[in-house]
Amino acid sequence: MTASTFAASSIDAPLVRRLIAAQFPDWSDLDVLPIEPGGWDNRTFRLGDDMTARLPSAERYVEQVEKEHLWLPQLAPQLPLPIPMPLAKGMPGEGFPWPWSVYRWQPGETLAVKRVDDLALLARDLTSFLHALMRADATEGPLPGDHNFHRGGPPAFYDEETRRALRLLEAQIDTEAAQAVWEAALAAPFRGTPVWFHGDIAWGNLLVEDGRLSAVIDFGTSGIGDPACDLAIAWTFFSGDAREVFRDGMAFDRGTWARARGWTLWKALIVVAGMTGAPASERTRQRSVIDAVLEDHRRFG
Incomplete structure (x- = not known):
């Protein structure tokens, strides 16, 4: 074979x-x-x-x-x-x-709301981990590329794919607002020093024990570059006070959050548009992510 x-x-x-x-x-x-x-x-x-x-x-x-x-x-x-x-x-x-x-083997269970009593505390745990990751020695680290599907690079790499998804979703979502989010992401280039990022901070890659973050797994999309891609969990998992704790703890500027919304929107759009083969349940979940990103842009963009 x-x-x-x-x-x-x-x-x-x-x-x-x-x-x-x-x-x-x-x-x-x-x-x-x-x-x-x-x-x-x-x-x-x-x-x-x-x-x-x-x-x-x-x-x-x-x-x-x-x-x-x-x-x-x-x-x-x-x-x-x-x-x-x-x-x-x-x-x-x-x-x-x-x-x-x-x-x-890493002990623990994958992150789920039912496994955490204090999501704001978990958000603080995660911000502490991400700041430590960004401080790690990035000398000769792997730059964005095919190995991590260009995480850590400009979201513009997925411009064509995003615009195709927007066309497919006409009359299904507020594509005008979504396009504004995407254009804001493209208009805020990363100008900082490349730092380590994980590339896929999501519930399945975060382990918890006794309600606390206990380990972070699956570094396949990691690299050095723009850490904005690690902020997507603000909308894919956190909400309410926990989202605000995460935002305040990460303490990034408006441009970083604009790129973070762009990365999150791209992934949600292609899932909802049926471009990834994801099941209906995931498409439904990602539609709520789109709503959260659009609302965040209205508040902070």
Whole structure:
């Protein structure tokens, strides 16, 4: 089987067991269990009690494997919360065409409102983590590019895609207001020093224990550049007082928030417009994100 013909649906526990047995025989007696949700860019499996195996689901995610193995061990000592720690890098084999990873298991549950009593406190935890990430040594860090789908670069990279989504959504959303948000993002270029960003700060990549943020995972879209893309959670998860705590804690200027709204709007628009293959439930959720972004622009733009 070649990379061009490999199907993500072929990534299952039996495949992982074969890869482990062939490449890391000392771990071959450990249980392999799928983790739900297993991820979109990668498929993740519990390996014994203390590890996970993580396999890219398509060739476009393969560059992230090497990036995480190189940079996560350097970032970890500079951050206030645990992040994934690579333990071993697997090679193509057993019909799987790409490199893959074994990581240390991170305890905790993915972020959900029902798992957190004080969302404002969680917002403060997250701002502390993101500020520490931005202070981390960015020397020779990975600039935006194909490896992270240009997170950390100008939102203009997705201008054509965004305008197509707006055309598809005529009469379904307030496209005039949405276009104003997008134009404001394009008109506020990043002029700062590139800093580390995560690239996908979302509920599925934030772990909580006892109602507190306990770890941040999945650095596949990380890099150095404009941190505005890490602010999308202001509208995709937070609301009310927690959103205000997050905004105040991040303490960015209007231009950064304009770009952040642009990044968030782009993703929500292409989902709602049916350009990503997302299920109906996600399209409905992203429609509420659009509403939140438009309201935020009316208040602060």
